[in-house]
Amino acid sequence: MQIFHPGDPGYDDERSGFQTGRKHEPSVIFAVENAQDVQEAVTYAETRDLDHAVQTTGHGLTTATTGVLISTKRMNKVEIDPATRTARTEAGAVWQQVIEKAARHGLAPLSGDASDVGVIGYTLGGGYSVLAREFGFAQDRVRATDKIGNVITAMEFELLRVDEVHAGEMHFDAQHAEAVFDAFHKWDLPDHVTTTITTLGDVVRLTCTSTKRFDIDHLRVAPRLKDEFARKPFAEAAGAPLPPHTYSGDNVLLSDLPLDALHRARTKAENAGVPIFLSIMPLGGVLNTEATHLLKLISPQLNVEEHYEEVFDEVRPFVLGKSRNFRYAVG
Numbered sequence: 001m002q003i004f005h006p007g008d009p010g011y012d013d014e015r016s017g018f019q020t021g022r023k024h025e026p027s028v029i030f031a032v033e034n035a036q037d038v039q040e041a042v043t044y045a046e047t048r049d050l051d052h053a054v055q056t057t058g059h060g061l062t063t064a065t066t067g068v069l070i071s072t073k074r075m076n077k078v079e080i081d082p083a084t085r086t087a088r089t090e091a092g093a094v095w096q097q098v099i100e101k102a103a104r105h106g107l108a109p110l111s112g113d114a115s116d117v118g119v120i121g122y123t124l125g126g127g128y129s130v131l132a133r134e135f136g137f138a139q140d141r142v143r144a145t146d147k148i149g150n151v152i153t154a155m156e157f158e159l160l161r162v163d164e165v166h167a168g169e170m171h172f173d174a175q176h177a178e179a180v181f182d183a184f185h186k187w188d189l190p191d192h193v194t195t196t197i198t199t200l201g202d203v204v205r206l207t208c209t210s211t212k213r214f215d216i217d218h219l220r221v222a223p224r225l226k227d228e229f230a231r232k233p234f235a236e237a238a239g240a241p242l243p244p245h246t247y248s249g250d251n252v253l254l255s256d257l258p259l260d261a262l263h264r265a266r267t268k269a270e271n272a273g274v275p276i277f278l279s280i281m282p283l284g285g286v287l288n289t290e291a292t293h294l295l296k297l298i299s300p301q302l303n304v305e306e307h308y309e310e311v312f313d314e315v316r317p318f319v320l321g322k323s324r325n326f327r328y329a330v331g
């Protein structure tokens, strides 16, 4: 195992992850390769009364540690047992590895819209999959975990018998946002469809995924800049890796989302004076949660929490809490 201190060659590379706007500031980094290394790192932190944090990809970095950083990216074995439809992953595995290996057996995990996200970090936050309304949270498929302190060194979870899905996206010019959000809100969404609508500056993007066919003609309320839906391998619906960048993000889980509140929140985000992209994911289906919607905000800028709160004010009566996932460089 390699160990890095500030000033060592490799220290900066090791602590750098997907989030380029914020980095851990550890006094020591343990670049772990197996469970014994994790034990050594945890014992080091505990005996010196230091904070310790885990980093796999850095996608989910919120608060930076100044104590011990346990960097897990080298500890990333993935094994699939097709007979029991089980995947076993080590601490630092990412979804892409599981998706590729599982697909060889006609299987798929409950991964999300970014395949370079860490399996364990994602699952600890519930895991809102692109098939969430059809099959539930990723965390509900966990069969076993190996742990040292609060570090999960390995996890076993169930895979689904899914090889292909119906999936795609539509893009509209943002000038049609009101009509598109209206149609989205009115949609009597079948339980098997998982969908998200997102404002991206000049564009409104709508994505849908299901293992079954679905009808979305009623959402074609304005000309489309892109309109691509097809039956495709699950891997193609599982999100391509993105390059590292600076961003911040926050979310709220809602007990309801009336149309007027949705439009007010959308307009607030649009007129915030800083770029804020708003995204709505209807929950329900087989998801066993009181929340009906997840509202996510994301910005290419840091320190815009005040603006996020102003958007959340528009839905405040319906806020139940937050998802641990979809919080980036805040708090």
Ligand SMILES: Cc1cc2nc3c(=O)[nH]c(=O)nc-3n(C[C@H](O)[C@H](O)[C@H](O)COP(=O)(O)OP(=O)(O)OC[C@H]3O[C@@H](n4cnc5c(N)ncnc54)[C@H](O)[C@@H]3O)c2cc1C
Pocket (backbone or CB within 6 Å): 017, 053, 054, 055, 056, 057, 058, 059, 060, 061, 062, 072, 091, 092, 111, 112, 113, 114, 116, 117, 118, 119, 120, 121, 122, 123, 124, 125, 126, 127, 128, 129, 130, 150, 151, 152, 153, 242, 325, 326, 327
């Ligand atoms: C582009 C993008 C798309 C995303 N899409 C989705 C999505 O579709 N659905 C969804 O649910 N989430 C999604 N997320 C959120 C993502 O699941 C969380 O940010 C998650 O925390 C990322 O985990 P990581 O290991 O990749 O990140 P890291 O920053 O490396 O880790 C995040 C946190 O996870 C914990 N952690 C990681 N590994 C371990 C371990 N072995 N033991 C104990 N704790 C550990 C630590 O607390 C750590 O601080 C997305 C994030 C991004 C940036």
